[in-house]
Amino acid sequence: MEQKRFSRQLVAAVRSRYGIQDAVIPLHAPSFGVRDREAVLEAIDSGFVSSVGRHVDDFEAAVASFTGAGFAVATVNGTAALHVALLLGGVHPGDEVITQTITFVATCNAIHYTGARPLFVDIDRDTLSLSPESLSLFLDAHAEIRDDGLCWNRDTNRVIRACLPMHTCGHPARIDRIAAVCERWHLVLIEDAAESLGSLYLGRHTGTFGRLGAVSFNGNKIITTGGGGMILTDDEHLARRAKHLTTTAKQPHPFLFLHDEVGFNYRLPALNAALGCAQMLKLEGDLEQKRALAEDYAAWFAETDYPFIREPAGARSNYWLNAFLTHDRKERDDILEETNALGVMTRPLWTPMHRLAPFAHCPCGDLTNSDWIEARLVKLPSSVPVHGH
Numbered sequence: 075m076e077q078k079r080f081s082r083q084l085v086a087a088v089r090s091r092y093g094i095q096d097a098v099i100p101l102h103a104p105s106f107g108v109r110d111r112e113a114v115l116e117a118i119d120s121g122f123v124s125s126v127g128r129h130v131d132d133f134e135a136a137v138a139s140f141t142g143a144g145f146a147v148a149t150v151n152g153t154a155a156l157h158v159a160l161l162l163g164g165v166h167p168g169d170e171v172i173t174q175t176i177t178f179v180a181t182c183n184a185i186h187y188t189g190a191r192p193l194f195v196d197i198d199r200d201t202l203s204l205s206p207e208s209l210s211l212f213l214d215a216h217a218e219i220r221d222d223g224l225c226w227n228r229d230t231n232r233v234i235r236a237c238l239p240m241h242t243c244g245h246p247a248r249i250d251r252i253a254a255v256c257e258r259w260h261l262v263l264i265e266d267a268a269e270s271l272g273s274l275y276l277g278r279h280t281g282t283f284g285r286l287g288a289v290s291f292n293g294n295k296i297i298t299t300g301g302g303g304m305i306l307t308d309d310e311h312l313a314r315r316a317k318h319l320t321t322t323a324k325q326p327h328p329f330l331f332l333h334d335e336v337g338f339n340y341r342l343p344a345l346n347a348a349l350g351c352a353q354m355l356k357l358e359g360d361l362e363q364k365r366a367l368a369e370d371y372a373a374w375f376a377e378t379d380y381p382f383i384r385e386p387a388g389a390r391s392n393y394w395l396n397a398f399l400t401h402d403r404k405e406r407d408d409i410l411e412e413t414n415a416l417g418v419m420t421r422p423l424w425t426p427m428h429r430l431a432p433f434a435h436c437p438c439g440d441l442t443n444s445d446w447i448e449a450r451l452v453k454l455p456s457s458v459p460v461h462g463h
């Protein structure tokens with residue numbers, strides 16, 4: 075009964091923040107203004123809608139400059155960015171890549187595309203993201219550096235090549251400490267920053283701590299290109315390789331079609347990049363508004379029994395998706411049921427990867443925090459409340 079009242083009050087609180095009383099309130103709607111429409115129309119009128127034209131270069135330059143990454147290479151989506159980042163990180167068939175079980179399936183799919191398989195370690199309860207302690211404990215107990223200088227999983231006799239943490243809901247992982255553990259264990263650090271564009275940890279952008287990082291511009295992200303992604307790196311050679319691999323490994327030539335390896339058609343079309351350039355212009359403003367919305371939610375939750383997820387110490391989060399914790403799975407499910415029935419879109423976390431059929435066979439460390447958080451967390455509508463720019 076008590077909890078039913080909470081659900082009704084929560085629905086009213088969300089509705090008042092969006093000033094919407096009768097329509098369904100989505101989890102994260104894209105926001106477009108005149109500038110976005112003009113940019114797309116201009117790209118159409120120019121005829122440069124595919125891989126040729128300045129829009130892709132401009133979008134890459136804007137994202138590199140915003141994040142402080144040395145180089146940014148645009149891709150058709152975040153999954154493609156992750157796939158190529160893993161390949162450039164040297165991930166081979168048969169390898170293992172350490173990641174978190176609390177993630178969107180794309181993280182693990184990208185690992186699978188390389189012929190490697192995920193190995194799951196736990197998250198921290200405050201960051202919701204891969205835990206440096208869990209990583210370190212797992213490696214101490216199960217791994218060794220052999221004469222080849224590589225990190226081997228003693229249990230499976232496979233090389234653990236890389237570590238792929240994900241900044242969950244936009245909240246940064248303790249990525250500096252994860253980087254230190256990776257260095258100690260000769261692991262390549264690649265960040266899944268799909269959800270965390272604009273999030274900082276210790277003043278530095280997520281996605282720029284690892285050798286490579288991947289961002290997503292899917293329709294539900296903080297800015298969108300419809301579909302799109304970006305590889306971030308400070309390594310010029312890797313950036314050049316990323317561009318080559320994502321454009322079918324085509325060698326420059328005035329008219330011949332020469333491809334020097336098997337590449338991918340993963341390049342972001344100029345039409346999407348034009349939208350990306352326009353969306354970048356609103357990113358700072360949207361970040362401010364999203365942080366204000368999070369403050370507002372936090373103040374509301376402070377008067378309830380339900381903890382609101384705040385940005386971790388040392389972080390400045392983009393608060394991509396706001397979330398709070400219920401007391402147990404049954405209560406989580408009841409609140410999800412009630413709020414969705416009343417037209418306010420709330421969602422649980424993803425089903426943990428180690429419980430999905432394609433990844434159920436993958437090796438795991440202790441996943442206590444992952445299971446605990448997954449049973450309790452509810453995501454809230456988090457779009458920027460005032461649209462148009």
Ligand SMILES: Cc1ncc(COP(=O)(O)O)c(C=O)c1O
Nearest residue numbers: 151152153178180181268290292
């Ligand atoms: C954590 C995470 N990784 C990867 C992706 C993949 O991005 P995309 O949908 O652009 O392929 C997403 C989002 O969609 C995501 O949330």
